[in-house]
Amino acid sequence: xxxxxxxxxxxxxxxxxxxxxxxxxxxxxxxxxxxxxxxxxxxxxxxxxxxxxxxxxxxxxxxxxxxxxxxxxxxxxxxxxxxxxxxxxxxxxxxxxxxxxxxxxxxxxxxxxxxxxxxxxxxxxxxxxxxxxxxxxxxxxxxxxxxxxxxxxxxxxxxxxxxxxxxxxxxxxxxxxxxxxxxxxxxxxxxxxxxxxxxxxxxxxxxxxxxxxxxxxxxxxxxxxxxxxxxxxxxxxxxxxxxxxxxxxxxxxxxxxxxxxxxxxxxxxxxxxxxxxxxxxxxxxxxxxxxxxxxxxxxxxxxxxxxxxxxxxxxx
Numbered sequence: 001x002x003x004x005x006x007x008x009x010x011x012x013x014x015x016x017x018x019x020x021x022x023x024x025x026x027x028x029x030x031x032x033x034x035x036x037x038x039x040x041x042x043x044x045x046x047x048x049x050x051x052x053x054x055x056x057x058x059x060x061x062x063x064x065x066x067x068x069x070x071x072x073x074x075x076x077x078x079x080x081x082x083x084x085x086x087x088x089x090x091x092x093x094x095x096x097x098x099x100x101x102x103x104x105x106x107x108x109x110x111x112x113x114x115x116x117x118x119x120x121x122x123x124x125x126x127x128x129x130x131x132x133x134x135x136x137x138x139x140x141x142x143x144x145x146x147x148x149x150x151x152x153x154x155x156x157x158x159x160x161x162x163x164x165x166x167x168x169x170x171x172x173x174x175x176x177x178x179x180x181x182x183x184x185x186x187x188x189x190x191x192x193x194x195x196x197x198x199x200x201x202x203x204x205x206x207x208x209x210x211x212x213x214x215x216x217x218x219x220x221x222x223x224x225x226x227x228x229x230x231x232x233x234x235x236x237x238x239x240x241x242x243x244x245x246x247x248x249x250x251x252x253x254x255x256x257x258x259x260x261x262x263x264x265x266x267x268x269x270x271x272x273x274x275x276x277x278x279x280x281x282x283x284x285x286x287x288x289x290x291x292x293x294x295x296x297x298x299x300x301x302x303x304x305x306x307x308x309x310x311x312x313x314x315x316x
Contacts, residue, residue: 001026024073031077113167128156187222198233205244212251217310224284225258231281232260232304240264256310263301
């Protein structure tokens with residue numbers, strides 16, 4: 001198009017309207033494709049022709065129009081290209097943001113499933129077992145009382161069935177019904193394994209101090225206590241590298257007292273950023289009716305103290 005337009009102007013001192021429009025379209029397309037340098041080079045012949053200074057006024061006007069409008073068409077194409085790229089990037093950011101929200105919702109659903117399955121499901125199943133045991137093991141129970149206990153057991157089993165159905169709705173469609181995500185949540189019986197793993201991951205000395213009479217607690221309390229120890233050990237590895245850590249469990253008559261102290265510089269062991277940080281520990285402890293205090297220890301280091309209103313779990 002440049003050769004044809006240049007030849008028409010140089011030889012015939014004119015250019016057709018169709019040729020003029022085609023030249024501008026070609027320059028625009030070059031800009032859309034990102035070939036701005038090529039578009040500028042293809043404008044140079046018209047600039048040279050204009051500088052030659054023809055005596056024909058109409059010829060000079062046509063040449064001047066091409067010299068001025070051709071670069072403008074190229075830059076218009078370039079602007080259109082940039083606008084399209086901005087739209088594509090914005091669409092990509094929206095997709096990524098939606099994916100992040102979806103992943104966060106999926107993780108939260110999985111957490112709720114685990115909590116309901118391991119804690120609430122345990123208590124409901126205990127209701128069913130205790131009602132059935134009381135009906136069979138209590139001598140001389142009136143028939144009406146036996147029927148009511150049987151109804152309690154049936155209701156508890158129906159609640160378990162309904163809860164499993166709801167858990168199936170909460171669970172991600174792609175998540176298998178069995179597997180690592182469905183295993184029971186940890187409890188204090190696995191505390192030694194947790195400490196062994198922490199010792200392997202760090203060169204620090206980690207001691208556990210037990211006092212009182214160890215006994216099983218409710219699943220929610222044991223899970224919360226386990227998570228507090230787990231997060232405290234993780235934070236000690238981050239903020240008190242190599243410092244000894246003492247984990248103390250005191251089983252009182254009606255409470256479980258837990259403390260984790262590192263002998264580091266006393267810097268905050270975590271920040272309130274959710275998850276299993278200070279805020280996450282506080283939420284877990286509060287959810288089971290406990291109290292937690294975190295801060296620098298009097299003798300140095302950082303201290304995490306938690307108390308749970310724990311009672312022995314009755315067994316059949």
